[in-house]
Amino acid sequence: MTTIQKINLGKNGPLVSKLGLGCMRMSSIWGGSTPDETESIATIQMALDSGINFLNTGDFYGAGHNEMLVGKAIKGRRDDAFISVKFGAIFYNGQWLGMDLRPIAIKNFINYSLTRLGIETIDLYQPSRMDNSVPVEDIIGTVADLIKEGKVRYLGVSEITADQLRKANSIHPVTALEIGYSLADRQIESDLLPTAKELGIGVVAFANTAEGLLTGELKAPLPANDYHTHFSRFQGENLIRNLEKVDVLKQLAQEKGYTPTQLAIAWVNAQGDHIMPLVSMSRRSRLPENMQAMAIEFTADEMNTLTTHFAPGAILGGTYLQR
C-alpha cells in the first residue's frame, strides 16, 4: 500500500498525514439512514493502521453519532489519531437551522464533544462557519481560552472569507483552514488560498469529488429521489454539460491507468505541500484506491489539460458550497 507522507499543518504546526479521513458520511447527516457502523469503525481503524492519523468529525454530524463512532474507533489508541472537530451548526431532524457561536454555547459544545469522543483534548477545534451575530473576537477568543485550559490544542476555521481568516488569525494563530476545493470548485484560488499561504495556515481541502460529480459514476438524469438533485449543478442541462467536462477527467484517468476519483484527489494534492485532501471514506475498500492517489504525478501537459477544462466557472450550477 502507498505510504502516506506526513506534513506540518500550518507554520510549525502539528505533524499530520497528508491525506485526511472525513468521517461525516459515516453518520446520517440530512436525516437519511446510518451507514454500517461496524464497517465505519473498521475503516477508521484501517486508516490509522495505514498512517492516516487526521480524522475529521463535527458535533452536528448525526447529532453526536459521528463523534461517538470516532470515539469507539480510537478507544485504546488515542495517540494514533489527530482529532479535528467542527462545531456551531445547529440541526434539527436533519434540517440546518443556523449557527450558534456564542461563547456560552461553545463552552457547552466542547464538554459534550469530549465526552462523546472519550478524550480529554481535541486536537483541532473549529467553528464550522462564522456567525455574523457574534463578534469574531468572541468566537476565536473562546477557543483561545479552551486552548489555555487544555481542552483544545489548535484553532481551526472553516468556510470563511479571506478577510475573516486574517481577522481570526490576528486574534489567535489559526493552524488550519478547512475549505471545499476541487477541480469543480476553484473559486478560493483568487484570494483565500493565497491568504492562507501568506499567513502560514494549513489547508484541509474537502469535497475533492465535488459531491461525487468527479467520480465519473453519475449519469444524467439522476433519479428524482437522489439527494444531488437539490443542487443546481446536478439538474437538467447543467448536469449534461457538467458530465461532458467530467469525460475529460475520465479519459485522462483511463490513459494513466487510474480512476477519475484518484485523479480528482491527486489534483488537489498537487496544489501544494500545505494542502491536505480530506476525503470521505465509509468503507475499507476505498482506502487503498484513495491512498494510491496520493502518489500520482501529472506532467505539465496533463495539468494544463485539467486546469483548462476545469477553469473556475466551467462547472455549471452550484452545491451548498457556493459562496
Ligand SMILES: NC(=O)c1ccc[n+]([C@@H]2O[C@H](COP(=O)([O-])OP(=O)(O)OC[C@H]3O[C@@H](n4cnc5c(N)ncnc54)[C@H](OP(=O)(O)O)[C@@H]3O)[C@@H](O)[C@H]2O)c1
Ligand atoms: N467544513 C465543511 O463545511 C465540510 C463540509 C462537508 C464535508 N466536510 C468534511 O470533509 C469530508 C469530505 O467531504 P465530502 O464527503 O463532502 O466529499 P468527498 O470526500 O468528495 O466524498 C464524497 C463521496 O465520495 C465517495 N468516495 C470516496 N472515495 C471514492 C472512490 N475512490 N470512488 C468513488 N467514490 C468515492 C464517498 O463515498 P463513501 O462514503 O461511500 O465511501 C463520498 O460519499 C467529510 O467527511 C467531512 O469530514 C467538511
